[in-house]
Amino acid sequence: MSNFEASLHHGAEPLIIDLPNVMLSSAERPKVEPFSDHHNDLAGTLKFACQMVGRGVHDRRSAFHTPVLATQSPSGPEARVLVLRAFDLPTRTLTFHTDTRSAKLLQLQADNRVALTFYDAARKTQLRMNGTAHLHINDAVSQQRFKGSRPSSLRCFLGAQPGSASPVASSGLPAGLEGREHEWAELQAAEANFAVLNVCVHQLEWLHLHTAGQRRALFVWADKTNDSKCAMQWLNP
């Protein structure tokens, strides 16, 4: 067993978001990428993975902008795409927005264990994360994120309950709200339906498919609330 522990002092090391080779448009991407420097380096792999997640927050064209969140429910697993809103590296926390009336909120309140799956098909790179969800409803965290969001991404919280039946094809929004910009005054009613979902990650698995040799690596934080220790090891893909 190659399982070993290593200290990673993320807090002391600023996250480098700017990755020139991640900024290539799909048309510019080479079909098969050369092996990266970190390909045989566990700490480098973790750093690169975190950089890709950081880029997923800020670059809407990034495949990592829209991971899949899986939850458990009495009737089986549920999984859906969410937009990644923020990533705090020192606390390994990913932030999403959700509707207080959504089915996933009830699922998370009953069982806050989640899996997150990121996949960049062009880079043939998958990140799987396991973590615990923490909901913020009508508190300082949700209020701050609501105020910091663009009106266009808050409009949906003015609509009918997500997932409720509609007699006709509908956006669920009140008449007159679509296809235009919004004033903050119009969005006040949205705040009651706005929740912040923070996921604290305690396990991360990296998979890189490559014709010259696939790579898979596992990173586990023993302390679920503190980033001081990370156990890293290679896995057979």
Added chain:
Amino acid sequence: MSNFEASLHHGAEPLIIDLPNVMLSSAERPKVEPFSDHHNDLAGTLKFACQMVGRGVHDRRSAFHTPVLATQSPSGPEARVLVLRAFDLPTRTLTFHTDTRSAKLLQLQADNRVALTFYDAARKTQLRMNGTAHLHINDAVSQQRFKGSRPSSLRCFLGAQPGSASPVASSGLPAGLEGREHEWAELQAAEANFAVLNVCVHQLEWLHLHTAGQRRALFVWADKTNDSKCAMQWLNP
């Protein structure tokens, strides 16, 4: 409630895989697509969804080629990307390949309820499916699919147990197997590790994000093994 039942006789209607507007390269895709004809038509939405899944089987560049499969486990949900290998519309069955030694096989044997999530970011279209998994190990189904696969997609089944620890960065494959074509004789040992995972879908949810009005629809098959009846309804997004 707009829930109503409608008969869909998929068996009598061949699946049309060829969708000109799905074949646009990413560079050619319009930034915001016009509303489709099926946008206010439940049966048309279902048909289009199935066409996108069918295309996902055959087009490796399609985002629907690599859905996320979520399972439940005693330690929480797990979710990973799988390659979609086949789609049989009359039985609503999606086919994947997996390793008999993988963690997901054990999870599926303990609880065969699964969720599948497809997301095409360029089309802003998500399909969520719920279904039951059926495994084929060393039977006529697995033997037929093994023989029908390309050697390059079977090589991985010659490797070490997926997810097992490796002392060094490794593809998990025996030396000399990488970076070249393979003879069938070399692949014989792979068959013992090769399993077919069929997922029979009994619920499908469509979500299309569009600035001019989002659309969400639910399709439920009351009989989990027969495609004769489908309950279709619009949901608020």
